Amino acid sequence: MDLKDPLYYPFxxxxxxxxxxxxxxxxxxxxxxxxxxxxxxxxKFLGCLICVVLVWALCRLSFLLPAASRRQAVVQGSKRxxxxxxxxxxxxxxxWVKVPDFEYTEGGAxxxxxxxxxxxxxxxxxxxYVDILVHLEHSFCSFVARSNTQDMPLIGPISxxxxxxxxxxxxxxxxxxxxxxxxxxxxxxxKERMEMVASGKPPKDTGPLLLFPEGTTTNGRCLLNFKxxxxxxxxxxxxxxxxxxxxxxxxAWESIDPFWHVFLMLANTHSVTCWELxxxxxxxxxxxxxxxxxxxVRRAMMRFGDFESSDSxxxxxxxxxxxxxxxxxxxxxxxxxxxxxGAKLPPALAHNYFPKAAGSQAxxxxxxxxxxxx
Numbered sequence: 131m132d133l134k135d136p137l138y139y140p141f142x143x144x145x146x147x148x149x150x151x152x153x154x155x156x157x158x159x160x161x162x163x164x165x166x167x168x169x170x171x172x173x174k175f176l177g178c179l180i181c182v183v184l185v186w187a188l189c190r191l192s193f194l195l196p197a198a199s200r201r202q203a204v205v206q207g208s209k210r211x212x213x214x215x216x217x218x219x220x221x222x223x224x225x226w227v228k229v230p231d232f233e234y235t236e237g238g239a240x241x242x243x244x245x246x247x248x249x250x251x252x253x254x255x256x257x258x259y260v261d262i263l264v265h266l267e268h269s270f271c272s273f274v275a276r277s278n279t280q281d282m283p284l285i286g287p288i289s290x291x292x293x294x295x296x297x298x299x300x301x302x303x304x305x306x307x308x309x310x311x312x313x314x315x316x317x318x319x320x321k322e323r324m325e326m327v328a329s330g331k332p333p334k335d336t337g338p339l340l341l342f343p344e345g346t347t348t349n350g351r352c353l354l355n356f357k358x359x360x361x362x363x364x365x366x367x368x369x370x371x372x373x374x375x376x377x378x379x380x381x382a383w384e385s386i387d388p389f390w391h392v393f394l395m396l397a398n399t400h401s402v403t404c405w406e407l408x409x410x411x412x413x414x415x416x417x418x419x420x421x422x423x424x425x426x427v428r429r430a431m432m433r434f435g436d437f438e439s440s441d442s443x444x445x446x447x448x449x450x451x452x453x454x455x456x457x458x459x460x461x462x463x464x465x466x467x468x469x470x471x472g473a474k475l476p477p478a479l480a481h482n483y484f485p486k487a488a489g490s491q492a493x494x495x496x497x498x499x500x501x502x503x504x
Contacts, residue, residue: 133450133453133454135464135465136440136442137440137441137442137446137450137464138442138446138449138450138453139351139352139438139440139442140348140349140351140352140354140440140442140447141348141349141384141385141442141446141447141450141451142349142385143349143380143382143385143386144349144380145376145377145378145379145380146159146378146379147378147379147386147394149385149454150385150386150387150454150455151379151386151387151390151391151394162397163397166396166397167393167397170396170397171393171396171397174218174219174220174396175396177214177215177218178215178218178219181211181212181214181215181218182215182284182285182288183284184211185207185208185211185212185288186284186287186288188204188207188208188211189204189208189287189288189290189291190287192204192291200335201335204291205270205337208266208270209266209267209268209270212263212266212267212270213267215263216260216263216264216267219260219263219395219396219400220395220396220398220399220400221260221399221400221401221402222399222400222401223375223401223402223403224264224267224401224402224404225401225402225403225404226268226403226404226406227403227404227405227406228406229405229406229407229408229434230408232407232408232434234408234410234426234430235430236426236427236429236430236433237412237413237415237416237422237423237426237430238410238411238412238413238416238426239411239412239413248327248328248366248409249338249365249366249367249368249409249410250323250324250325250327250328250339250363250365250366250367251320251324251327251338251339251340251341251360251365251367251368252265252269252271252338252339252340252341252367252368252370253341253342253343253360253367253368253369253370253427253431254340254341254342254369254370254371254372255342255344255348255350255353255370255371255372255431255435255437256342256344256346256347256348257347257348257349257350257372257374257381257382258347258374258381258382258383259383260381260395260402261342261347261372262340264372264402264404265340265370268404269337269338269340270292270337271292271337271338271339271340272292272293272294272295272336272337272338272339272340273292273294273295273339273340273341274294274295274297274316274319274320274341275289275294275295275296275297276296276297277296277297279294279296280294280296292336292337293333293335293336293337295316295319295320295323295339297316297319316359317357317358317359317362320339320341320359320360320362321359321362321363323339324339324360324362324363324365325363325365327339327365328363328365328366338368341359341360343356343357343359343360343361343424343428344356344357345357345443345444346384346443346444346447347382347383347384348382348384348440349380349382349384350372350373350374350380350381350382351437351438352437352438352439352440352442353428353431353432353435353437353438353439353440354440354441354442354443355424355425355428355440355441355443356424356425356427356428357424358420358421358423358424360424361412361416361420361421361423361424361427362420364412364416364417364418364420364423365412366409366410366411366412367409367410367427368406368407368409368410369407369410369427369430369431370404370405370406370407371404371405371407371431371434371435372402372403372404373402373403373404373405373435374400374401374402375400375401375402375403377398377399377400377401378394378398379391379394379395379397379398379400381395381400381402384447384450384451385450385451385454405434405435407430407431407434410427410430445460445462445463446463446464448460448463449463449464449465449466452465453465
């Protein structure tokens with residue numbers, strides 16, 4: 131059992147603050163963080179909160195605007211507020227670059243495309259919670275969110291105005307007249323929305339739909355296997371490749387405490403470049419085979435973004451974090467299966483970060499950990 135397992139590479143941190151954000155810092159950097167924590171960071175946090183409140187107010191009060199220009203006014207006003215929020219967060223540069231001459235040699239339709247066929251979804255690699263802000267600033271898109279998101283203060287009304295897809299993880303059924311249609315979780319709802327867009331009948335006053343087909347975030351150096359939900363409809367997709375500039379702290383947030391990461395983000399500056407690839411129109415085989423379609427789009431994005439391929443997934447990400455913290459990993463992961471088969475969690479994995487936990491937790495049984503899994 132080794133932290134250098136290739137399955138954990140997509141989640142390794144390589145910024146100045148290191149694994150779990152706990153790499154020892156110079157005295158100068160410690161003083162800088164203390165000073166910024168007492169002055170700049172609270173002001174920037176307040177600035178971000180004000181931006182969110184302004185977007186919320188614009189969405190809630192949009193009914194006061196003329197119906198003919200309401201949607202446009204909300205979109206333009208909200209995009210400006212989101213850009214201001216990114217600037218306050220420390221993003222001094224947010225660039226969007228169209229790449230019209232990139233050729234899809236992996237697949238795609240070979241004939242001339244129908245100029246009226248619009249992409250049914252935006253597909254993006256996923257690195258950070260900031261990704262959503264970056265896309266909102268550009269297209270004010272909707273996205274998939276948990277059903278309880280719509281009940282959250284501030285965020286709820288905004289998500290409803292965006293017409294985000296609210297889903298539960300459970301099997302769902304809905305009635306359509308006398309016919310009962312089965313909709314299986316996220317994939318079924320996404321497929322339905324994409325089919326509406328592809329047919330030219332999207333929900334009224336809704337923006338483009340954004341999906342992260344990897345299913346989790348990475349450190350930005352790899353591209354995980356794509357889930358097939360975004361490809362079940364066999365409709366055209368708009369691939370986007372995000373690349374964050376290298377700074378003191380990486381926007382990737384998998385193997386670091388979320389609150390500490392937000393603090394470090396507010397205490398530093400950042401940049402991001404977004405490449406908008408040509409719309410990918412599936413060929414006949416891809417339209418019928420979601421797995422083939424997903425694999426070909428992924429290969430095209432890997433080639434353009436110079437990403438490394440990885441077969442890792444969300445379960446291995448959680449296992450990696452558990453190992454770093456000296457805790458038993460999920461039984462669904464490779465490390466969890468090794469423990470079930472009698473392997474021991476090396477105490478050295480925990481000593482660097484949680485010395486007290488090393489003795490009591492390092493060789494803990496994995497029994498019961500699957501109860502915490504989603």
